[in-house]
Amino acid sequence: xxxxxxxxxxxxxxxxxxxxxxxxxPRWHVAGLLTTVTSGYERxxxxxxxxxxxxxxxxxxxxPLIEAHIPPQSSNEVYEAAFxxxxxxxxxxxxxxxxxxxxxxxxxDVRAYREALLARLxxxxxxxxxxxxxxxxARHFIARGHRAILSxxxxxQLDAAFCGRAFDAALLADLxxxxxxxxxxxxxxxxxxxxxxxxxxxxLTRGERVLRDGRFQYIDLIESDRRSA
Numbered sequence: 619x620x621x622x623x624x625x626x627x628x629x630x631x632x633x634x635x636x637x638x639x640x641x642x643x644p645r646w647h648v649a650g651l652l653t654t655v656t657s658g659y660e661r662x663x664x665x666x667x668x669x670x671x672x673x674x675x676x677x678x679x680x681x682p683l684i685e686a687h688i689p690p691q692s693s694n695e696v697y698e699a700a701f702x703x704x705x706x707x708x709x710x711x712x713x714x715x716x717x718x719x720x721x722x723x724x725x726x727d728v729r730a731y732r733e734a735l736l737a738r739l740x741x742x743x744x745x746x747x748x749x750x751x752x753x754x755x756a757r758h759f760i761a762r763g764h765r766a767i768l769s770x771x772x773x774x775q776l777d778a779a780f781c782g783r784a785f786d787a788a789l790l791a792d793l794x795x796x797x798x799x800x801x802x803x804x805x806x807x808x809x810x811x812x813x814x815x816x817x818x819x820x821x822l823t824r825g826e827r828v829l830r831d832g833r834f835q836y837i838d839l840i841e842s843d844r845r846s847a
Contacts, residue, residue, distance in 0.1 A: 620647040622715040623744060624684075624708050627651035629667050629675055630808040631759050631766045631785060632721030632747065632800060637679070638762070638815060639746040640719055646744075648719075649712045650682045652704050654697070657687045665807040666770050666836040671820060674841065678816035684708050702739050719744040723752055723802045756790055756799035765812035767822065771835045775805040778835040782824050809839055 623646045627633045640646045653672055654663040662672055669685075676683035686704035688697050709715055718736060722729055722745055729745065736743050747755065759766075768789075771781040776797055783789050785808050790799055797805045812819035825838035 621645060621717065622647050622649040622712045623717040623719055624648075624650050624652050624705070624715060625681075625719045626721070627653045627672075627675075627683075628665055628721070628807070629653065629662050629672050629810060630665060630721075630769075631756075631764065631810055632723065632802075634721075634764055634766075634810045634813055634815065635755060635759060636719055636721040636746050637681075640744075641815070643746070646717075646719075648681055649715055650684050650708050651676055651679070652684045652686065652708065652718070654686045654688060654700070656692075657689055659690060663688060663692075664770070665809065666834075667809045667839060668841075671809065671811075671822070671839060671841060674820050675810065675816075678813075678818055678820065680817065682711070684711075698735060701735070705739055705741060716740070717742045717744050719746060721747055723747055723755070723800060724749060725802060752798050752800040752802060753790075756785075757787075760786055760790075763812075763814050764810060765819070766808040766810045767824070767837075767839060768806045769809040769837060769839055770807040772804055772806065773829070773833055773835050775803065778829070780806060781827065781835040782837040811839075 625648050640648050656663045660669040684704050684707050686700040688700050732743050766785040768781050768783050811822045821842035823840045823842045825840045828836045
């Protein structure tokens with residue numbers, strides 16, 4: 619029998635690739651998605667994507683969603699408490715679950731932090747994409763028919779004009795050499811709106827652009843069928 623696993627879901631391309639990899643591995647059964655949401659803004663933390671789009675993604679994937687809610691400018695202690703509460707909720711639903719998968723690619727310090735936190739909480743980390751070539755992963759994402767839009771750009775690492783662009787071959791060709799093709803250093807974040815894993819695509823419209831903290835360029839992605847709602 620397959621082992622239940624929780625997937626840390628950002629709504630972006632790396633977590634989509636991690637889900638694809640887990641579903642192809644008979645050892646695992648993805649029992650839920652765990653996403654950190656910023657209260658008040660009602661958006662996926664860091665990525666800035668609307669909570670309603672997150673819920674549509676979970677529905678399109680037919681995987682239960684568990685949300686960890688944090689306030690704006692949350693401290694690390696508050697984040698860890700919310701994360702722990704979400705894990706406890708997952709275990710209430712699936713008592714046998716003990717593993718969490720992440721779409722991390724190569725940042726050893728991030729992985730070490732996750733491992734220490736999970737160990738304190740009695741969980742294990744799984745990293746299905748770890749150590750893989752990020753240029754190859756980026757090309758695979760596009761070739762497989764996954765579709766995403768850059769929802770946030772760190773303007774200290776990448777020009778703000780990239781925010782709102784489709785994650786496609788043209789974008790990869792335009793990225794500066796200093797930028798990781800998967801944005802693993804936080805250069806950019808994405809929102810997946812179509813995928814072979816989805817039951818149906820999510821039609822999105824590009825809305826207002828907002829610069830936060832004098833650094834992070836966001837674009838408001840809006841479900842097209844709710845534009846006039």
